[in-house]
Amino acid sequence: MASVEYLEQAKQTPVRHRRVSAWLQATPLTLTFLLFFIVPLVITLIVSFWDFNEYQIIPAFTLKNYAAIFDGCGSSTDVCVTFKTYWSTLRFCAIVWAVTLVLGFAIAYFLAFHVRTTAMQTVLFLVCTIPFWTSNVIRMISWIPLLGRNGLVNQALMSAHLVDRPIEWLLYSNFSVVLAFVHLYTFFMIVPIFNAMIRIDRALLEAARDAGASGWQVIREVVLPLSKTGIVIGSIFVVTIVMGDFLTVGVMGGQQIASVGKIIQVQTGYLQFPAAAANAIILLAVVLMIVWALTRVVDIRKEL
Amino acid sequence: MNDEQASAREADTTNAGISRRTFIKGAVAAAGIAGFPYVHAQEKITLRYLGTAVNQSAEIAKKFKEDTGIEIQYIPVTTDDVTKRIITQPNSFDIVDTEYFSLKKLIPAGTLAGMDAKRIKLADKITPVLTKGEVNGKKIGDQGTAPKKVMFLKGARSTEFSATPTEWMTLIPTTYNADTLGIRPDLISRPVTTWADLLDPQFKGKAALLNIPAIGIMDAAMAIEATGHVKYGDKGNMTKAEIDQTIKVLIEAKRAGQFRAFWRDFNESVNLMASGEVVIQSMWSPAVTKVRTMGIACKFQPLKEGYRSWASGFGFPRSLQGKKLDAAYEFVNWFQDGWAGAYLMRQGYYPGVTETAKSHMQAYEWDYWMEGKPAAQDIKAPDGQLLEKAGTVRDGGSYSQRMGAIACWNAVMDENIYMVQKWNEFIAA
Numbered sequence: 001m002a003s004v005e006y007l008e009q010a011k012q013t014p015v016r017h018r019r020v021s022a023w024l025q026a027t028p029l030t031l032t033f034l035l036f037f038i039v040p041l042v043i044t045l046i047v048s049f050w051d052f053n054e055y056q057i058i059p060a061f062t063l064k065n066y067a068a069i070f071d072g073c074g075s076s077t078d079v080c081v082t083f084k085t086y087w088s089t090l091r092f093c094a095i096v097w098a099v100t101l102v103l104g105f106a107i108a109y110f111l112a113f114h115v116r117t118t119a120m121q122t123v124l125f126l127v128c129t130i131p132f133w134t135s136n137v138i139r140m141i142s143w144i145p146l147l148g149r150n151g152l153v154n155q156a157l158m159s160a161h162l163v164d165r166p167i168e169w170l171l172y173s174n175f176s177v178v179l180a181f182v183h184l185y186t187f188f189m190i191v192p193i194f195n196a197m198i199r200i201d202r203a204l205l206e207a208a209r210d211a212g213a214s215g216w217q218v219i220r221e222v223v224l225p226l227s228k229t230g231i232v233i234g235s236i237f238v239v240t241i242v243m244g245d246f247l248t249v250g251v252m253g254g255q256q257i258a259s260v261g262k263i264i265q266v267q268t269g270y271l272q273f274p275a276a277a278a279n280a281i282i283l284l285a286v287v288l289m290i291v292w293a294l295t296r297v298v299d300i301r302k303e304l
Numbered sequence: 305m306n307d308e309q310a311s312a313r314e315a316d317t318t319n320a321g322i323s324r325r326t327f328i329k330g331a332v333a334a335a336g337i338a339g340f341p342y343v344h345a346q347e348k349i350t351l352r353y354l355g356t357a358v359n360q361s362a363e364i365a366k367k368f369k370e371d372t373g374i375e376i377q378y379i380p381v382t383t384d385d386v387t388k389r390i391i392t393q394p395n396s397f398d399i400v401d402t403e404y405f406s407l408k409k410l411i412p413a414g415t416l417a418g419m420d421a422k423r424i425k426l427a428d429k430i431t432p433v434l435t436k437g438e439v440n441g442k443k444i445g446d447q448g449t450a451p452k453k454v455m456f457l458k459g460a461r462s463t464e465f466s467a468t469p470t471e472w473m474t475l476i477p478t479t480y481n482a483d484t485l486g487i488r489p490d491l492i493s494r495p496v497t498t499w500a501d502l503l504d505p506q507f508k509g510k511a512a513l514l515n516i517p518a519i520g521i522m523d524a525a526m527a528i529e530a531t532g533h534v535k536y537g538d539k540g541n542m543t544k545a546e547i548d549q550t551i552k553v554l555i556e557a558k559r560a561g562q563f564r565a566f567w568r569d570f571n572e573s574v575n576l577m578a579s580g581e582v583v584i585q586s587m588w589s590p591a592v593t594k595v596r597t598m599g600i601a602c603k604f605q606p607l608k609e610g611y612r613s614w615a616s617g618f619g620f621p622r623s624l625q626g627k628k629l630d631a632a633y634e635f636v637n638w639f640q641d642g643w644a645g646a647y648l649m650r651q652g653y654y655p656g657v658t659e660t661a662k663s664h665m666q667a668y669e670w671d672y673w674m675e676g677k678p679a680a681q682d683i684k685a686p687d688g689q690l691l692e693k694a695g696t697v698r699d700g701g702s703y704s705q706r707m708g709a710i711a712c713w714n715a716v717m718d719e720n721i722y723m724v725q726k727w728n729e730f731i732a733a
Contacts, residue, residue: 054720055391055413068725081729088732141575150580168509171581172565251572254565255515256558258732266517269384270724271391271409 041284048277057273065278085258086286092174092249093242093290096181100238101231103182104189108230109223111190112197113205125194128187140180140251147171147179172254180252185241189234196230197223232298236291243287349631350375354390355401356383359478359616363686364644371638374631383516390415394621399632403616404434405449405518405714407474410619411463417622418457418472423633426640427473429657434477434615435469439708448522448540448715451477451615461622475617476636477656479648482611482710484700486577486587490601499523499609500530502584503557512576512585513554515566517727519714521550522612523586526711528553530609540715544722551726555733566731577602586612589652592699593691604699610711611700617656649673650686654703676702 048065051058073080079087107128115121131139146152147170154166169175200223208218246261255262260283267276353360357380365376379397381389387406389396394415402410410416421427432438434451446452457472458464465474487496492507502511502523514520525539525546534549536542542550557563564582567573574594576582587604595602618636620629638644645661648654650669655661662670668680676698683692700706717723 054716055409071725081732084732141571144575144579144581148579148581250568254563255568256563256566256731258728262731263728266724266728270517270720271388272721272724 044277044280047274048281050274050277052272052274055271057271065275066282068275069278069282081258082282085260085263088257089243089249089259092177092181093239095178096185096242097235097238099178099182100186100189101235103186104193104234105227105231107186108190108193108197108227109219111194112200113223128190131183131187136184136247137251139184140248143176143180143252144171147176172252172256174253174257176252177249177257180248181242181245184248185238188237188241189231192233192237193227193230196227200226228298229300232294232300235294239290239294240287243283243290348375349373349627350377351398351628351631351635352377352379352396353399353401354379354381354386354397355616356380356386359401359648361647361686364639364647367643368635368638372631372634374635376635390619390621395623397621398624398628399635400619400621401478401616402475402619403614403714404451404454404475405614405716407454407465408449408716411454411457411465411474414461414463415621416474416619417624418460418462418474419476419618419620419636420460420633421471421473423637424473424476424640425637426657426660427476429640429659430477431480431654431656431658433707433710434480434656439704442708444708445610445613445711445713447536447538447712448612450713451480451617475619476640477615477617478639479653479655480613480615481589481653482613482700482706483586483588484607484611485584485605486573486592486595487603487605488577488580488583488601489603491580491583496584496605497608498530499526499607502527502586503531503553503562505560505562507562507584509561509564510581510583511563512573512582513563513566514573514586515568515731517724518716518720519612520566520586521547521723521727522712522715524554525550526609526612530607539712541717542719542723544719547717547719547723547726551730554730558730558733593652593685597689597691606700606706606709610709611706612712612714613707613710614714647686650684654707658703672698674703676700676705 047057049061049063051060051062051064069082071080072078073083111121111124115124144151148154149166149168149171151171153170154163157163157167204222204226205218208222213221244261246259246265249257249259250262260279264276264279264283267273267279351374353365353376355378357378360378360380365378368374368376383403383406386400386402387409390400390402390410391413400416433444435455437444437446437450437452453467454465454474456466456468456470457474458466458470460472462472466472485496485499485502491510501507502513514523521542522539525534525536525542528534528550529536529539533553534546536546565572565576567576567585570588570591573585573587573591576585577587577591577595578598578600589604592602592604618639620632624632640655640657640660642657642660642662642664645655645657646664646669649658649661649665650673652673658674662674665673669683671677672679672683672692678697679692679694681694682690683694683696685691700709
């Protein structure tokens with residue numbers, strides 16, 4: 001294991017002041033980490049056990065915030081709100097992950113292996129950032145004239161006589177939510193996969209070819225295993241963003257589709273901070289479990 | 305209403321110093337207008353004005369500075385954030401413009417001071433719609449958090465409401481209005497006369513609902529009561545059973561595909577209506593106006609069950625004192641003096657004191673906005689943009705017709721926490 005090696009190194013360098021300077025060097029990050037990550041997280045955890053009324057939060061130790069979240073979840077006939085919400089969010093996660101993975105891998109592969117010059121790679125890379133050139137909200141609102149009942153797509157389909165009535169599910173549906181997610185977050189998949197691919201030794205590909213591998217076999221047996229780190233990092237990005245998102249689901253789903261983020265937002269809006277904190281803790285736990293599972297697949301630290 | 309308009313209109317703040325000359329001019333004008341022999345301090349006074357962007361017009365701040373030399377610095381946030389800041393950061397503003405219905409949360413928190421009615425010059429001219437719940441002596445609907453229920457305090461620093469008028473007021477009214485359904489008359493062939501039409505299967509997939517739970521559920525209740533499914537004791541203060549019934553009907557309607565979308569934001573409601581995605585939804589008067597200025601037919605449809613109404617007003621934090629307190633009272637008095645009132649009326653709102661606004665309006669404007677008469681000339685917005693052509697009549701008619709038909713007021717229910725929980729269930733259904 002890596003940690004054992006470090007210990008051995010430490011024994012070999014017994015100079016004391018180097019240790020002090022190492023501690024000092026680590027201090028700024030540690031403090032920042034403590035102040036802006038650990039402390040707020042601990043406060044959130046503490047507040048999630050507090051009581052509240054209309055206008056104040058009351059220091060106490062109560063489990064009622066958690067009880068409210070899982071209210072009715074024991075029933076076998078009707079699925080409770082929380083399970084339903086997580087189910088819908090997890091489903092988005094899975095679909096968006098699968099689509100962005102295929103797209104991201106294909107685009108990154110194209111950029112890394114088919115585009116010859118670095119200049120062209122840079123230009124095409126910048127093209128991938130186009131979705132981020134306008135604000136999130138404007139971008140999402142502009143889907144309406146495209147996908148709406150009287151939008152461009154429906155007008156085109158109708159004038160081509162492919163349909164006689166506007167297709168309703170193009171907008172404010174699961175479809176439009178997934179579409180917007182893919183449009184937004186494929187880039188987060190492209191970057192780490194591209195980064196992993198660019199470091200693959202080209203000689204390996206040639207060797208595979210020489211050994212008689214077909215194009216598909218090269219991808220499956222050489223490129224894919226060597227880009228695993230990038231895939232996992234990209235997956236972590238996409239999964240964590242989709243799990244916490246409420247804006248995209250809200251706007252593209254016509255606010256009719258529930259998301260965990262939306263529930264938290266409504267609760268903070270009504271000053272129900274302890275309830276929101278409890279939801280945030282549950283969400284954090286779920287996301288951490290997913291990330292943990294992903295890191296089981298690939299040991300990121302080892303690969304980097 | 306008016307949630308999240310902060311993003312729509314950024315308030316500007318100018319921090320330029322005042323020259324001695326304009327300062328004196330301002331001071332003289334202020335003394336003349338307010339009628340109080342205030343001696344202004346030599347240092348510049350800046351009032352931090354917390355509220356939603358809707359009343360925070362740059363024109364009003366500019367005019368007030370011209371008149372008094374006092375600077376207004378706007379802090380535009382959303383309705384929810386106004387409430388949050390009053391409770392959690394009461395020292396971060398000098399004046400707040402908030403809605404009456406949130407007082408049920410704000411006053412027990414004890415961060416706002418009572419407003420001394422003796423220092424409000426036009427206190428007895430404040431519209432009886434808000435103080436007594438009457439129009440021309442006729443009682444109007446008082447379901448929900450009607451302003452008259454939360455208008456007075458038992459003492460200067462009391463955290464309890466007084467049922468009878470006292471010297472201490474919670475808020476001094478700025479604007480109020482009544483909301484109803486907005487429709488696209490060009491896409492709806494039959495007349496719409498009742499809130500029940502919001503749930504009519506004829507508009508399946510073409511209706512929308514406001515996704516601010518406290519207000520959305522009241523719109524829903526207006527519609528459900530109109531269909532005859534549920535009879536409410538008080539739509540603004542439902543029992544748990546009533547909340548359950550309401551959410552049940554809503555979930556059924558949602559599963560049947562009645563709603564195209566829910567919205568939270570002023571611009572979202574305008575977009576839904578203008579694009580034709582939605583043809584019937586609860587709307588705010590200025591949103592209807594905005595759709596119409598885009599050249600699209602849109603009607604603020606009066607309904608037989610009446611309106612859901614709201615009102616907002618000025619309050620001061622308890623920490624406000626000395627010269628800043630004097631300046632804040634001066635601002636409130638100036639606000640009621642008519643110029644600002646006329647400005648707000650041209651946006652489609654009603655000001656807390658209507659009589660003084662009249663003297664700042666043309667007769668034809670007054671006739672259109674207040675009397676419900678056909679416009680004798682083209683009606684223009686405060687910025688000079690054409691709102692209505694000559695000859696049109698205001699939707700819903702005159703002031704007394706509109707205000708007289710109020711059915712309920714925006715509210716915070718006693719079962720608010722339960723309601724929010726059930727509303728989330730409805731969204732997840």
